[in-house]
Amino acid sequence: xxxxxxxxxxxxxxxxxxxxxxxxxxxxxxxxxxxxxxxxxxxxxxxxxxxxxxxxxxxxxxxxxxxxxxxxxxxxxxxxxxxxxxxxxxxxxxxxxxxxxxxxxxxxxxxxxxxxxxxxxxxxxxxxxxxxxxxxxxxxxxxxxxxxxxxxxxxxxxxxxxxxxxxxxxxxxxxxxxx
Numbered sequence: 041x042x043x044x045x046x047x048x049x050x051x052x053x054x055x056x057x058x059x060x061x062x063x064x065x066x067x068x069x070x071x072x073x074x075x076x077x078x079x080x081x082x083x084x085x086x087x088x089x090x091x092x093x094x095x096x097x098x099x100x101x102x103x104x105x106x107x108x109x110x111x112x113x114x115x116x117x118x119x120x121x122x123x124x125x126x127x128x129x130x131x132x133x134x135x136x137x138x139x140x141x142x143x144x145x146x147x148x149x150x151x152x153x154x155x156x157x158x159x160x161x162x163x164x165x166x167x168x169x170x171x172x173x174x175x176x177x178x179x180x181x182x183x184x185x186x187x188x189x190x191x192x193x194x195x196x197x198x199x200x201x202x203x204x205x206x207x208x209x210x211x212x213x214x215x216x217x218x219x
Contacts, residue, residue, distance in 0.1 A: 043099040043141050045108055046092055046134065047181040048115065053189060054135055055085040056120045057128040058153070061160045061206060065153040081117040084153070088135065089115055091150035095141035120186060125205075126172035127189035129161040134178045160206055 058065075058076035067074045068087055076084050089112045097105045123131075136154045145151050164173055177185045 043092075043096045043138050044179070045096050045111075046089075046138055046179055048089070048111075049118075049182065049186055050131060050135065050180040051085045051089045051092075051115070052118045053120055053123060053131055053180055053186060054088060054128075055081050055117055057123050057132070057157070058084060059119075060122050061128075061157070063153070063156055063160075065156040066149045068149055071149060078117075078119070081119075082115060085117050086112065086115045088139070088150050088153065091145070091148055092135065092139040095139045095145070099141040120190070122191040123189045124172070124191045125161050126164070126170075127176045127191075128157070129164040130173050130176045130178070131180055131189065132157050132161070133164045133166070134180075138179075 055076065057063075059078060059081060063076045064073050065076065065084075066072060067076075067080060067084055074080060093105065093108050093112045096108065097103070132154055136151075139145065139150055139154075142148075162172075175188055177188065180186050180189065
């Protein structure tokens with residue numbers, strides 16, 4: 041397996057999706073469930089990107105990662121328009137694939153965040169890719185690629201259905217949180 045550091049724009053799109061879905065996940069240093077908002081977006085994005093950098097460093101221990109670590113430390117969140125569910129699913133799958141090299145990845149806040157998206161998004165397997173997924177690049181590294189992810193390209197009836205599904209999933213997550 042190989043690993044690469046996803047681009048900052050890729051992380052920004054994941055964070056945008058988390059905000060739009062009102063994702064509840066563990067966020068260091070407290071590692072307790074919090075809703076991802078504009079207020080904690082940079083901390084969430086930096087945590088995700090740092091885990092990706094840690095994965096790359098683990099996979100390629102001979103490389104000097106000081107520039108990567110400096111880039112991650114300087115992370116600044118930039119908000120993007122809402123993503124389609126298929127775009128969010130694919131970019132999160134791409135992130136997880138690049139961030140999972142360390143033996144303890146499954147116990148990290150990043151892995152828990154990736155898992156927290158599951159109730160809100162379609163399953164992306166990469167096998168027999170449907171057209172909704174096929175138009176989205178595996179790694180988003182520029183604005184042109186990012187534009188392929190935006191929900192404003194989704195027909196209104198589908199967007200309304202997606203919103204209802206997200207609301208229904210959130211209601212179920214709220215009930216589980218209160219229990």
